[in-house]
Amino acid sequence: MKYALYTGCVAKGAGRELLVATYLACEKLGIELVEMTDASCCGAGVINEDNPLVGDMLNARTFSLAEAQGLDIMNICTTCQGVHRKSQRKMQRKPEYMERVNAELERDTGRRYAGEVKVKHFYEVLLHDYGLTRLKEKVVRPLAGLKLGAFYGCYATRPPEVNDLENPDDPDELENLIEVLGATPVRYGDRLKCCGFPIAMMNKKNSMQLGGNAIVSAQEAGADAMVTPCPLCHLNLDAYQPEIESRVGRKLRMPILHIPQLVAMALGVPKDAVRLETHIVRPTGILAS
């Protein structure tokens, strides 16, 4: 198995531990990754709002780069994943718009997007391409005793037409993954809510309250830690957790993990190597190194 790895900006910046863990997990699984060092930011929905055509051109360029390599794209950020899929769907539904995007893109870069590449998140690769049965066979250090709350993040579930979840209103996919890794999934009320990150700069109070509600909800349901497929959710819930604690008026100390960190550890990668110590809230208990 081989994918073009689209890192996104955060895994190259404030969430470098995500990239490290992704490589370690994929090495254990025998998944070959070719990093897309020439792909740009997906626009995170922001460029796409500022100028929709430019947003789609950036993404069409990224898709064309993967097509040139003959590889499907693997994302490690659900925001990138959602923005990519939205772009793809928009072009797929309106061939005349796709032609416009391609004409403009060709003018600036000489590239064209053929509409062939598939875009998948790491967890979708595990669920659909690799398969949970095969993954289970590879687990050498089950995360037994760990109660984990999956925090899906908005883009993983909404809009439902651009994700692959069987039941986006009440999904099981990440819980199934957690179970395969030997941990105990905890379902909680706010697991499909927004983490608040997109408005961290516009309305910090609301952003922190959204993050706080999510963590409190997971904690009250008994989660020892939360795990997310989105590094932006990770930033808000982990890096801003002290501000979140002030906002909700109580200590939370909730460790937030990236999915590849979890997978890598269950596959036998040493805890130190997945860099849990770089998180603002360092895990304790069985995750402590």
Added chain:
Amino acid sequence: MAGSKVTFRIQRFDPSVDREPHDQDFEIELPPGITILKALNKIRAEQDPTLALRYSCGSAICGSCAMKVNGHARLACKTQVADCVTDGVLRVAPMGNLVVLRDLVVDMEPFWSSLGRVKPYLVDDGGPAPEQERKQAPEQFLKIDPSTTCILCAACYSDCNVLEVDQRFVGPASLAKAHRFIFDSRDVATPERVREISRKTGVWDCTHCGECSTRCPTETKPLERIEEIRTKAMADGVHDNYGARHALGFRETVGKRGLLDENYLPARSMGFLNLPGLLSLVPVGLRMIVRGKNPPLIPHSIEKADEVVRIFARFEELRK
């Protein structure tokens, strides 16, 4: 599902007796092809006439019967029971973000007030009224076609993540209504509307959770209308707010190196002269430095960044 039995787990609340809402189960025999609204009326007719709910047309036009089905807002008249049953059970509750008056009936007043905030009426040029109607060409109407389909059911309001933490947010239905007039070729108040809606509690306070569009039973799809308002605000140069500066930060850094500069963006969003705003970023910045997870001081560039630079060089031209 023909002739099968289903348990409706309905949230009940009678303010004259109950201190808290509670669930009550009703088991009913269901004919095939029945909607939730019909099933609820069957329960009222056969088991408990005190069950309170709002409904009128039964045809997804009046927007009266929005309620939570299995935790998400839907029109009861447009939803088949058979699509919502898990292990023989279907859960029904009143809409969220609004005060429950009784059972499934909520106080809609905050919703109507929020609509009033966006001046939901056409502001004409003040000239003498035309003999016939004020005309629009079909291509002019197409721009507002989606936002005119809103039936004011408040399903988006019910499930909006931001309203859950801040009732001052104007909300998705009102933003869609604002869209309907901002993009109306006959309205003369567009510049004012865009400026007004760019202020705090307006269009930039939406967190993009997508609940509104996912729950919307019509083609209104508020999130897409919110995105279009933001596009217009950016194009019209209404940049004096956190959201627009944040978008400019993306444009300026991605347009130069292909990747986002996570050190520059927060400062740009706050505004370089906004000292309290900049100071509010210090704790998280220091925390990240201590953990060694601060973004690199010299920002990364992608390979072949010149291709992206060429795209951004035509940014304004590519708006057309």
